[in-house]
Amino acid sequence: MSPLIAYYPGKTFFHNLDPRAKIIFMVIVSTAIFMVQQIPVALVVLGVMFCLWFLARLPFRVLWSFIKALLPIIGFLFLVQAVFYPGTTPLIKPLIPIGKGYGQITLDGILFAVLLTLRLMAMIIMLPLVNFTTPVQIFALGMVKMGLPYKLAYTMTTALNLVPILQMETGVIVDAQRLRAMQSFEKGKLADKLKAYPALVTPLVIGSMRRAQLMAVAMDSRAFGASKSRTYLEDIRLLPRDWVFICLTVFFTVGIIVAPYLL
Amino acid sequence: MVTHLTLKINQGEFVAIMGENGASKSTLCQMMNGIIPNSIGGRLSGQVLIHGLNTKETGISELATKVGIVLEDPETQLFTTSVKSEVAFGPENLSLPPDEIEERVRWALEAVRLSGYEERLPSSLSGGQKQRLAIAANIAMRPDILVLDEATSQLDPVGVEEVLSVVRELNQKYGMTILMATDASEMIARVMDRVVVLNQGQLEVDGTPRQIFANAGLFKKLMIRSPQVSQLATRLINEAHPLPEFPITVPEASRGLQTLLKGTAPNLVEQKKPAVECSQVVAIQVEHLDYIYQPLDVHAVKDISFKICQGEFVALIGQNGSGKTTVLKNLLGLLRPTRGRVVVAGQDTRTTAVSEMARHVGFVLQNPDQQLFADTVEEEVAYGPRNLKLEKELIEQRISDALKLVGLEDKRQEFPPALSKGDRAKVVIASALALDPSIVILDEPTTGQDYRGCHQIMQIAQSLHEQGRTVVFVTHHMALVAEYAQRVIVLSGGKVLLDDVTEGVFAKPEVVRQACIIPPQITELGQVLPAGLGMPRNPLTVLTMSAAILNRFDLK
Numbered sequence: 001m002s003p004l005i006a007y008y009p010g011k012t013f014f015h016n017l018d019p020r021a022k023i024i025f026m027v028i029v030s031t032a033i034f035m036v037q038q039i040p041v042a043l044v045v046l047g048v049m050f051c052l053w054f055l056a057r058l059p060f061r062v063l064w065s066f067i068k069a070l071l072p073i074i075g076f077l078f079l080v081q082a083v084f085y086p087g088t089t090p091l092i093k094p095l096i097p098i099g100k101g102y103g104q105i106t107l108d109g110i111l112f113a114v115l116l117t118l119r120l121m122a123m124i125i126m127l128p129l130v131n132f133t134t135p136v137q138i139f140a141l142g143m144v145k146m147g148l149p150y151k152l153a154y155t156m157t158t159a160l161n162l163v164p165i166l167q168m169e170t171g172v173i174v175d176a177q178r179l180r181a182m183q184s185f186e187k188g189k190l191a192d193k194l195k196a197y198p199a200l201v202t203p204l205v206i207g208s209m210r211r212a213q214l215m216a217v218a219m220d221s222r223a224f225g226a227s228k229s230r231t232y233l234e235d236i237r238l239l240p241r242d243w244v245f246i247c248l249t250v251f252f253t254v255g256i257i258v259a260p261y262l263l
Numbered sequence: 264m265v266t267h268l269t270l271k272i273n274q275g276e277f278v279a280i281m282g283e284n285g286a287s288k289s290t291l292c293q294m295m296n297g298i299i300p301n302s303i304g305g306r307l308s309g310q311v312l313i314h315g316l317n318t319k320e321t322g323i324s325e326l327a328t329k330v331g332i333v334l335e336d337p338e339t340q341l342f343t344t345s346v347k348s349e350v351a352f353g354p355e356n357l358s359l360p361p362d363e364i365e366e367r368v369r370w371a372l373e374a375v376r377l378s379g380y381e382e383r384l385p386s387s388l389s390g391g392q393k394q395r396l397a398i399a400a401n402i403a404m405r406p407d408i409l410v411l412d413e414a415t416s417q418l419d420p421v422g423v424e425e426v427l428s429v430v431r432e433l434n435q436k437y438g439m440t441i442l443m444a445t446d447a448s449e450m451i452a453r454v455m456d457r458v459v460v461l462n463q464g465q466l467e468v469d470g471t472p473r474q475i476f477a478n479a480g481l482f483k484k485l486m487i488r489s490p491q492v493s494q495l496a497t498r499l500i501n502e503a504h505p506l507p508e509f510p511i512t513v514p515e516a517s518r519g520l521q522t523l524l525k526g527t528a529p530n531l532v533e534q535k536k537p538a539v540e541c542s543q544v545v546a547i548q549v550e551h552l553d554y555i556y557q558p559l560d561v562h563a564v565k566d567i568s569f570k571i572c573q574g575e576f577v578a579l580i581g582q583n584g585s586g587k588t589t590v591l592k593n594l595l596g597l598l599r600p601t602r603g604r605v606v607v608a609g610q611d612t613r614t615t616a617v618s619e620m621a622r623h624v625g626f627v628l629q630n631p632d633q634q635l636f637a638d639t640v641e642e643e644v645a646y647g648p649r650n651l652k653l654e655k656e657l658i659e660q661r662i663s664d665a666l667k668l669v670g671l672e673d674k675r676q677e678f679p680p681a682l683s684k685g686d687r688a689k690v691v692i693a694s695a696l697a698l699d700p701s702i703v704i705l706d707e708p709t710t711g712q713d714y715r716g717c718h719q720i721m722q723i724a725q726s727l728h729e730q731g732r733t734v735v736f737v738t739h740h741m742a743l744v745a746e747y748a749q750r751v752i753v754l755s756g757g758k759v760l761l762d763d764v765t766e767g768v769f770a771k772p773e774v775v776r777q778a779c780i781i782p783p784q785i786t787e788l789g790q791v792l793p794a795g796l797g798m799p800r801n802p803l804t805v806l807t808m809s810a811a812i813l814n815r816f817d818l819k
Contacts, residue, residue: 002559007344007384009344009382009384059559061557061559061560062559065557135343135344135345135348136342136343136344137342137343137344137348137352158342161342165338169633172628172633173633173634175592175595175597175617176626176628176633176634177634178597178617178618178621179595179597179617179618179620179621179624179625179626179695180621180634180646180647180650180694180695180698181618181619181621181622181647181650181651181698182618182646182650183616183618183650186616186617186618198636199636199637199646200636201636202635202636203632203633203634203635203636206632206680207632207633210632211338211339213303214334214336214339214340215339215340215342216298216302217293217298217302217303217332217334218332218334218339218340218342218397219342220296220298220302220323220324220327221296221298221323221327221330221331221332221401222327222352222353222356222400222401222404223323223324223327223328223353223356223357223404224324224356225324225356226322226324226325226327226356226357226358227324227356227357227358229358230355230356230358231354231355231357231358231359231360231361231364232355233347233348233351233355233361233364233365233368234348
């Protein structure tokens with residue numbers, strides 16, 4: 001899978017938006033996504049996210065690699081919903097009747113699983129849409145301007161920065177285990193996989209601690225947190241286009257929430 | 264731990280800190296800007312004074328404007344997404360006015376020769392460029408002192424040169440005091456004023472590079488890596504044919520040898536190029552291998568073909584980003600060819616699971632800490648054979664054989680992360696050997712190891728080779744390549760640039776330079792000596808060279 005946290009440089013309108021506009025977008029759209037209850041609405045949301053991805057000129061292959069990684073979860077969702085959703089329109093009679101309404105594959109169950117999948121996909125596009133188009137230091141600056149203390153904002157973004165490093169490190173460690181004839185990561189049962197985890201966690205934790213300590217050395221040597229009134233070379237300003245974007249985001253969200261009542 | 268250390272460094276000095284692993288070089292480096300004890304903690308008695316400021320009583324951020332520190336791993340010291348913002352990070356923290364910051368960024372990038380890279384992503388830079396960026400980010404704080412803690416040890420030879428020439432200019436042009444923990448003695452000899460040798464936290468010797476490298480006793484005691492020409496000179500002294508002056512650089516050695524050999528007749532026939540012997544069994548076959556990383560379409564390896572026979576000892580070298588790691592991963596089955604075919608020990612990697620490949624190929628990771636997880640050395644080594652579900656007696660046998668080979672029999676019950684760096688690497692090698700593979704692949708096994716560690720690890724590789732196993736290793740350390748490998752494959756830009764016996768490869772310094780590789784110093788010496796002198800043209804080891812010289816005197 002591609003790194004979850006990364007920066008893809010670009011000069012599109014989405015790249016140029018003020019980080020605060022993007023943070024607002026991220027917060028309220030993700031709330032709205034959780035509130036969507038109808039498949040058509042979810043499709044519209046997903047469609048809009050796709051369009052934004054396209055407009056931000058982000059690589060579709062990266063998106064595809066995320067969706068591929070999600071496939072097992074989607075499959076699991078379908079299975080669980082098909083079996084446990086208390087539906088009323090049975091498609092296939094249960095082989096073993098578990099209880100009233102359960103154990104049978106119903107249309108309602110399938111449709112609910114489709115809705116969950118659409119929501120999940122919308123989220124998985126929306127979050128990278130923001131972090132792929134915003135340099136970490138600008139993101140931190142956005143948070144500072146929204147009132148967060150600098151040290152906290154920076155610590156949060158640094159933690160985000162560590163995600164791809166940990167992702168890569170995990171890959172290396174798993175590979176090392178496979179090369180010592182550990183099969184569980186390839187074809188093992190869940191129980192075997194769980195048993196294989198200690199071998200993964202120990203080096204990962206020790207490595208992260210060592211890395212964190214060295215990062216602290218590097219940050220100290222550059223006077224991190226020396227002064228409360230830090231200078232920012234790159235200034236950010238909310239321009240009319242940012243306000244337009246924020247208004248559109250709000251309209252869009254309100255639209256999503258009220259649409260079902262109007263239709 | 265540093266004990267009873269007294270050291271005074273004057274403004275404008277260019278000082279190397281040498282010593283074995285565990286000599287506390289890093290501790291000394293981190294004491295310079297107060298990170299020890301203010302940030303990391305520990306007990307400090309005595310004092311560290313920087314321009315008369317006591318580090319214990321001065322804030323880290325104030326010290327940050329006096330002392331800059333560059334670390335070994337670029338990833339841990341670059342935080343932002345553009346070169347410019349990286350350099351601005353420190354001055355911004357100091358709340359300087361924007362104009363002043365702009366000016367400092369411009370100056371710092373110019374000083375490290377990265378002007379024009381302002382908008383680049385730091386992660387897209389080469390290793391040498393990243394370290395230069397880390398230097399720029401530090402000097403933008405306008406420190407008087409710059410500390411480099413093993414800052415060149417992960418770089419390819421040309422990357423080392425880049426960083427060094429930048430640091431040297433900072434020293435000469437701006438009078439910056441430079442402290443560099445490093446064992447790159449050939450560069451120390453060329454540019455530094457002073458060498459401080461530490462031994463288990465104590466000051467062993469302090470002197471000029473020439474005094475240090477001419478001190479044969481020191482080398483014996485602490486295995487300080489001295490330049491190859493100095494090693495040669497020491498050998499000649501021991502054989503009672505000393506050079507007129509003790510050399511530490513190639514031109515000095517060349518002059519000295521010409522004087523020494525005056526009057527002796529050139530009688531050496533140029534040695535025949537040893538052909539690579541190939542057994543009938545092919546261990547590794549790579550045919551038209553192409554590899555493209557998805558999702559960003561990075562074409563890392565382009566139409567590579569080579570064949571390695573069972574029992575060969577091969578070095579795979581090239582600059583960072585030349586495709587070495589991609590080729591290795593393809594050999595191990597961790598990556599599957601985009602096009603072409605890779606057959607290792609008779610297994611086609613496209614159809615064989617990695618855990619199955621593990622029966623045939625042992626792999627030693629660059630960083631041992633990425634795989635050590637068990638409570639004891641014994642458990643760690645047993646992991647592989649247990650995964651293969653071998654019988655108990657056989658597992659026991661494998662453990663003791665593997666530990667014997669790497670010389671860790673007496674450390675069976677120890678906790679692996681608590682071992683020394685050299686021993687941790689040996690545990691990892693033993694873990695790979697416990698699977699009894701016919702092929703062993705080592706990925707930069709000597710990175711971060713001291714001279715003793717490097718040679719111990721390579722000796723182990725040598726004994727694996729002598730057992731008839733195929734050994735393939737990746738390294739930036741050309742002296743080790745010259746000393747141990749029979750054959751060298753040079754990669755550059757995802758293609759095979761050269762594939763020849765070791766001597767054949769280093770005989771073409773202008774070609775290997777394209778791959779950012781510089782032949783070992785002793786080879787360079789052979790190449791600069793006048794042809795009429797009749798010395799070996801491309802000697803690979805100090806031993807070859809000294810034997811050739813002594814041969815002259817024996818014949819007289």
